[in-house]
Amino acid sequence: MKRYLAIFGLALLGAVGTAQAQNCTIALEGNDRMQFDQKSVSVSASCPTITVELKHTGSLPVAAMGHNVVITETGDVAEVAQAGIKAGAPAYVPEGDARIIAATEMVGGGETTSITFPGNKLTAGGDYTFFCSFPGHSGIMRGKVEVTN
Numbered sequence: 001m002k003r004y005l006a007i008f009g010l011a012l013l014g015a016v017g018t019a020q021a022q023n024c025t026i027a028l029e030g031n032d033r034m035q036f037d038q039k040s041v042s043v044s045a046s047c048p049t050i051t052v053e054l055k056h057t058g059s060l061p062v063a064a065m066g067h068n069v070v071i072t073e074t075g076d077v078a079e080v081a082q083a084g085i086k087a088g089a090p091a092y093v094p095e096g097d098a099r100i101i102a103a104t105e106m107v108g109g110g111e112t113t114s115i116t117f118p119g120n121k122l123t124a125g126g127d128y129t130f131f132c133s134f135p136g137h138s139g140i141m142r143g144k145v146e147v148t149n
Helices: 002-021 074-087
Strands: 025-030 040-044 049-056 070-073 100-103 112-118 128-131 142-148
Touching (some): 100 112
Parallel strands (some): 040 142
């Protein structure tokens, strides 16, 4: 009986370890110096959903120093950022653009936002970038999204 309990316990620990290893949340902070706190993030390709969380740690209002998080394939960043500027306030995100994998709301200092999207929009080994689409920010407020198996 002890043997079966030991085997069951090890199996349970293995399942918990697997669940903990699966990273399905991207948590970022942006500040008034036009910086994200991370240059790269990692998520698992096996996530059924992925959540992007953004906390604006600055104090400036959204109209002056708004931040969001947009995820696209790396090759689409420049065009999507330009289209976002043309789309204008309040989101600076082109509505209905299929190149956008996910985009949070634009927030100002002290605010937070999040969005959840289907995990199958990202594939392991794909080339993805996250960036802020507020005018003038996408050139420096960006980073890589690594999708692991």
